[in-house]
Amino acid sequence: MSTAHVRALLDHIDAELPRESWPHWTEGWPQEIEAALLDAAFSARATYGTPTTGVRAVITRWRDHRAAPLDDLTALAAHADEPEGLLAVLNNRQRVPGNYTTKAEAVATAARSLTELGCITSADLRDDDAQRSAIVAVPGFGAATWECFAMQLGVPTAASRAVVCDFIAEALALESPATETQADDLVAAAAVRLEVTGTTFTHAVWRYQRRQQRAAGAR
Structure with a gap:
């Protein structure tokens, strides 16, 4: 990929997800598995909000309650039986897609399932079938919940890589998705130009592309 490709990618980003207005130019919630799970649940079919509203307000309330680093799922799992x-x-009674339970109850259930597998902190998270199933099996959660959860913690999955490749193909008007090698090279180059980390770049792009897919009816 050439310098022209990098420039085209940056121009596409400026047009579609400018940093001054797109709220996801962050690394997600590195080393904060509780925050990542709350984000994955409460951002589903909801306005993300500002630092004091929406998803981030939910996480702030939990952070204030915990008064400790948010990297221990046993704290959320403790509420599974009595949510x-x-x-x-959390002061939020939003319900999961399908209206099965509140998002808070689904979070507690997922946290308990993960802890039973030995996934307690962010260092324990793996993109494997067992941990993925612990999330996807919760009524109202699904593959997108797992992808969002893993993305917040910087754990790439095959699906999240494909989403980024699709974004790059659209940005460069390629006839087929970019390869992972091409995507990695372009992400690294664009991140340097934007003075952000590769993780931040990937997170912002993934959030944008997922929103576009939802708007088009993808699941």
Whole structure:
């Protein structure tokens, strides 16, 4: 990929997800597995909001309640049998897609399932079938929940890589998706130009592309 390709990618980003208005130019929630799980649940079919509203407000309330680093899923799992306490802390009664339960209850259930597999901190997260199933099996959660959860913690999956490759193909008007090698090279080059990390770049692009896919009816 040439310098012209990098320039075209940067121009596409300026047009579609400028840093001054797109809220996802962050690394997600590195080393904060509780925040990542809350984000994956509460961002589903909801407005992401500002630092004091929406998803980030939910995470802030939990952070204030915990008064500790948010990297221990046992704290959320403790509410699985009696989710009312978690609902009170988060002050949010949104329900999961399908209206099965509240998002708070789904988070607690998923946290317990993950801890039972030995996934307690962000260092324990793996893109494997067992951990993925622990998320996807929760009523109202799905593959997108898992992808979002893993992305927040900087754990790439085959699906998230494909989303980034699709974005690059669209940005460069390629006839087929970019290869992973091409995508990696372009992400690295564009991140340097934008003075952000590759993780930040990938997170912003993934969030944007997922929104576009949802708008087009993808699941």
